[in-house]
Amino acid sequence: MDSEIQQLAGDILNHPKFQQLRGFQHHGADNSVYDHSVAVAGAAYAIARRMRLSGDETASVLRAALLHDFFGYDWHDERFRRYLRRYSGIKRVMRMHAFVHGHIAAGRARQVFGLTERECEAIARHMFPLAAMPRTRIAWIVTLADKAVASREMAAAVGGYLFLAYQKATA
Secondary structure (H helix, E strand, O other): OOHHHHHHHHHHHOOHHHHHHHHOEEOEEEEEHHHHHHHHHHHHHHHHHHOOOOHHHHHHHHHHHHHOOOOOOOOOOHHHHHHHHOOOHHHHHHOOHHHHHHHHHHHHHHHHHOOOHHHHHHHHOOOOOOOOOOOOHHHHHHHHHHHHHHHHHHHHHHHHHHHHHHHHHHO
16 A cells, blocks of 8 residues: 555554454455455545645545444344344334444544544545535545445446356356
């Protein structure tokens, strides 16, 4: 990773709780929350540099991007499914991972890393339009970077699945 990124966010990248994200699958079998978060941070950093943001604002973009999915649980596992089964209808929908993880990640990031209010807001709102609309440049950059990286990851995961299905069907 770029030395400036390491300098601005080494405390996050090297933290044991951030390293735990390597163990959570995210957008496909070959993609962890850690991999996704680092890719989003790289994309957000590139956008911030291209926009010539100040050093402080670039650091905030980078830190929020790294921690935008710092929710700390496996949303694919049975435990999360059991949690959702307690609800029905719109209450279940509103508690689904896509709707809640931004706020969970923001609270956890604030607690572990002491992020600023603007950084936490960027994390909490990165799932727009499933979350509130971003209000700051930092939040918009994190949102855009996340959408771009997640789209690429999901396309790769679906493409791999379709390839395997095709191979099975033609065997």
